[in-house]
Amino acid sequence: MKEKILIIGAGQAGMQIASSLRDEGYAGDVTIVGEEAYAPYQRPPLSKAYLAGDMDEESLEFRNEHFYVENNIGVVTGDKIVHVEFGPAGGLATGGSGKSYEFDKLALTTGADPRKLKVEGADLDGVLYMRHLDDAKELKKRWDSIDNLVVLGGGFIGLEVAAVAQKAGKNVTVLQSGSRLMSRAVSPIVSDFYKAAHEKRGTTVHLNAQVSHLVGDRGKVTGVQLADGTLVPADIVMVGIGVTARGELADQLALEMEDGVIVVNEFAETSNSNVVAAGDAVILPHPLGHEGTVRLESVQNAVDQAKVAAQTLMGIREPYRAVPWFWSDQADLKLQIAGLSSGYDQTVIRGDRAADKFSVLYYKNGSLLAIDAVNDVSDYMAVRRALNAGANIPADAAADSSTPLKTLITGGEA
Amino acid sequence: MPHVTYISPDGTETTLEARDGDSVMEIAVKNGVKGIVAECGGACSCATCHVYVDDAFIAAAGEVSDLEDDMLDGAESERLPVSRLSCQIKMCAELDGLKVRIAPKQ
Ligand SMILES: Cc1cc2nc3c(=O)[nH]c(=O)nc-3n(C[C@H](O)[C@H](O)[C@H](O)COP(=O)(O)OP(=O)(O)OC[C@H]3O[C@@H](n4cnc5c(N)ncnc54)[C@H](O)[C@@H]3O)c2cc1C
Ligand code: FES
Numbered sequence: 001m002k003e004k005i006l007i008i009g010a011g012q013a014g015m016q017i018a019s020s021l022r023d024e025g026y027a028g029d030v031t032i033v034g035e036e037a038y039a040p041y042q043r044p045p046l047s048k049a050y051l052a053g054d055m056d057e058e059s060l061e062f063r064n065e066h067f068y069v070e071n072n073i074g075v076v077t078g079d080k081i082v083h084v085e086f087g088p089a090g091g092l093a094t095g096g097s098g099k100s101y102e103f104d105k106l107a108l109t110t111g112a113d114p115r116k117l118k119v120e121g122a123d124l125d126g127v128l129y130m131r132h133l134d135d136a137k138e139l140k141k142r143w144d145s146i147d148n149l150v151v152l153g154g155g156f157i158g159l160e161v162a163a164v165a166q167k168a169g170k171n172v173t174v175l176q177s178g179s180r181l182m183s184r185a186v187s188p189i190v191s192d193f194y195k196a197a198h199e200k201r202g203t204t205v206h207l208n209a210q211v212s213h214l215v216g217d218r219g220k221v222t223g224v225q226l227a228d229g230t231l232v233p234a235d236i237v238m239v240g241i242g243v244t245a246r247g248e249l250a251d252q253l254a255l256e257m258e259d260g261v262i263v264v265n266e267f268a269e270t271s272n273s274n275v276v277a278a279g280d281a282v283i284l285p286h287p288l289g290h291e292g293t294v295r296l297e298s299v300q301n302a303v304d305q306a307k308v309a310a311q312t313l314m315g316i317r318e319p320y321r322a323v324p325w326f327w328s329d330q331a332d333l334k335l336q337i338a339g340l341s342s343g344y345d346q347t348v349i350r351g352d353r354a355a356d357k358f359s360v361l362y363y364k365n366g367s368l369l370a371i372d373a374v375n376d377v378s379d380y381m382a383v384r385r386a387l388n389a390g391a392n393i394p395a396d397a398a399a400d401s402s403t404p405l406k407t408l409i410t411g412g413e414a
Numbered sequence: 415m416p417h418v419t420y421i422s423p424d425g426t427e428t429t430l431e432a433r434d435g436d437s438v439m440e441i442a443v444k445n446g447v448k449g450i451v452a453e454c455g456g457a458c459s460c461a462t463c464h465v466y467v468d469d470a471f472i473a474a475a476g477e478v479s480d481l482e483d484d485m486l487d488g489a490e491s492e493r494l495p496v497s498r499l500s501c502q503i504k505m506c507a508e509l510d511g512l513k514v515r516i517a518p519k520q
Binding site for chain 1: 436443445446453454459484
């Protein structure tokens, strides 16, 4: 009998596992089951080009129907797996539809859900999230009737939505509970720049904002009440306060978890050797072999880890080694990040912040860790290349903005 | 509808039909044409959709933006005068019959 692989979660990582299995010549059955009504599609444009009307639904799809047929990949949409187990007869998953799916090996690519707002009024109509295509559709449906948009949370997604709305002529207020924007991912230098940049374009940004509750009228949200007494009017409150990994099914399989997140090793393997997991739902060893574990919520990680997971499913042992990278488009500012800056002890700033084009390089003990580049593709590409080769760009030389970084790469296998 | 032909590094040719406005990258990726990786999905952020455009179409393919220009500088394969990021070329009637060679390394 043919071996059967079941992939639960039809998102970025799930699609990539299926596609990589076929690329590697896997001959068994491959089925992807997803809860959403759509075949796998790209999420990044939801808060950017799709929202802005520069990209349509069809363009969001990763692959067309023809591809899945041609590659003999089963895609089931609109079925949420509610139960999964390894029984005496092998693996069995059951969908909310009542359908069941047998498998020999399992891939969990269940992603994450937006963290829910937990204040009074959070269930009012007009309180929206941005994770799924249906979320984006909901916001678009109401778009024309919105005058005041309040974004709760100063992370990437919220700021991207804010930028699109601001450009469309809405009154936009960003309420960030912490002391700076995008604080989990970038340094204060970049946070401060983005605050000023959004303000310059007309968005109001409140840091250290403590939301007391949401105010509504006849079931519809009308404003956000802050603890300091300020009432911010809102037709829509867009909540972007982070995500929680979807670990329900991993729990049923008694897999090792950490705070609800699935733990995997460098082979994308869970604590059960017949189950791999990849993407936003996992916590993984540092992808460059440094100390500790990390969570990475990015396309790069979903794709690269999925490739490793596909190999693991086929018995090919290739550890996950990749330089993390990420981008965020906010207004005319393209932020590109390569590497992981956590633990840095030195920064080098290049370029001109006043001209909206600069980069920040992060170092630890003189070794290059990461870059945040704003509209500076050359610096970004040079650092990605250096990190990929395990090379360095000495900080003192990098401090001279007039020298192209790519000429300063030293050591490694570059 | 306009057609576009992809020539893979191994010489295989694939001709596909495009919707007006689709990017040359998108048509390839959706149909599973090998060689165009397009990690960023067309956001001009990854340079893994590098192609060489047939001379006859280079003008019709449009201008290279500053951003694309810098990205191309960092692409894995050699940059040639006909190098483009395929996600930045949108199909239209004038591009019917377009031929692109996929860069060997992405
Ligand atoms: C608005 C937005 C903008 C983003 N922008 C960027 C960006 O600019 N750059 C970047 O690098 N990253 C960006 N990201 C992050 C990136 O999209 C994610 O990291 C990536 O999608 C993770 O892939 P995944 O497969 O792990 O999860 P997902 O893509 O979320 O897929 C998981 C899928 O599993 C399904 N699922 C879950 N549980 C079940 C179940 N029990 N049964 C069936 N199906 C189930 C879910 O419905 C979902 O469809 C963005 C994300 C969002 C939401
Ligand atoms: S798809 Fe990433 S730059 Fe073209």
